Amino acid sequence: MQKTKFPAVLATFVLCYAFWILLTWSFSAQELAAGAIVSLAAALFSARFFIHDKAFWFLRPARLGALIAYVFIFLGELIKANVDMAKRCFGGCKNIDPGVIRVPVGLKGDYAQAMLANSITLTPGTITLDIAEDQEGQAYYYIHWIDVQSTDPDQAGEMIKGNLERGIRRIWE
Amino acid sequence: MTALRIVIDLLIAVGAIFALAGTIGVNKMPDTFSRMQASTCTSTLGVVGVCLGALLYAIFFKQDPATAIKVVVIGLLVITINPVGAHAIMKGAYRHGVRPDKEMKIDDFRRDFDE
Known part of the structure; x- marks a missing residue:
């Protein structure tokens, strides 16, 4: 099991606390104090499951911009599908x-691969069944496709996830 | 304000239309996996359309930030959790031995994992 790291706890705490404030939407001292205590406890217990890598990855403008750009790329693909x-x-x-x-x-890293797999599943017409790796470390998705237009792996991959993959690569590299 | 109201109604109507499409698909598709595929229609643009409409309504007509935030949270949760469930159901069904009546055009999963 992974050790609990301070940046991960801090990031989780900020997220939990922001959620608490947004959901209660009251700013009395009592509410804020209770929220801080609960958030801290939740962060201490769950940070090591929640954040495995660098906690402040999105604090760089280029990455945040890529993430926002990806939302629009994804929305376009979503509407088409x-x-x-x-x-x-x-x-x-x-x-x-x-x-x-x-x-x-073509992506490396758990977060990037999971994000792409979930994006593919969310797009109607394609659902990811499984992720597998061969001996050389090349990852593969098994994708159920409602309308198979090409049985060539590379061409099919480009048709299913070409735009999404390029968008995600910009976020995580 | 009237223009905004029309936009809100349109968003909700579009969401409802995609939800209807998904429901028809779930009922009429020929096999389990295709039915799952149709159901993602409901859970993506169906939910996103209705949530966007509700968000605009909560901001501009009800002027209630708590409702707006809850709508956003509902949308985000559906969008993030739904694919995990869909993936698990698909893989579970496949592993359990569910196969479509008509032979699939290509089946790499069976080629690589079925003995």
């Missing part, structure tokens, strides 16, 4: 051609 999926559903659910395809991932 949603319209496509809605068309299939209203069209009687007939023109589908499902399959599970293995595509290579």
Whole structure:
């Protein structure tokens, strides 16, 4: 198990406390003190599960900018895929051609890979089944695709996650 | 204010339309995995549309920050937790032996993990 580090505790504490203030939305001394104590306790217990890496990763403007840019990239992809999926559903659910395809991932690090996998799952039409690694350390996703347009791994990967992967690489590298 | 009201109504209507599409898909898709795929329609643009509409309404008509923040939290939670559940259900169903009636076009998972 990982050791509890001070920056991780601090970051978790700030997040919890901000949440507390936002949710209670009262600024009496009593509420603020209770919130601080509860947040500190929660941070002490959960920081080592919550933050595995550098706690202040997003405090650099370039990374924060990349994250905000990614939200818009993702929204664009989301709307495209949603319209496509809605068309299939209203069209009687007939023109589908499902399959599970293995595509290579060009990202390093747990956070980046998990973020990309979740983004793929959130996009209608593709769901990540599993992540696997081969002997050389190359990671692969197994993706269930509702309409398999290409069985070539690289081409399919570009079609499923090309834009998303480029956006995420800018955040985590 | 009227223009804003129209935008809010449109956002909620769009969310409802995508939720309807997802529901139709869940009922009519031919196999388990395709049904799961259709359900993501509901949980993404359906939820995002309704939440955005509710957020604007809470800010500009009710003028109630607590409600606005709760709406944002609901949206964020659905967006972050939903893929984890979807992934777990898909993999669980596949491991359990659920297969579509029609043969899939390509099935790398079976090739690599099925004995």
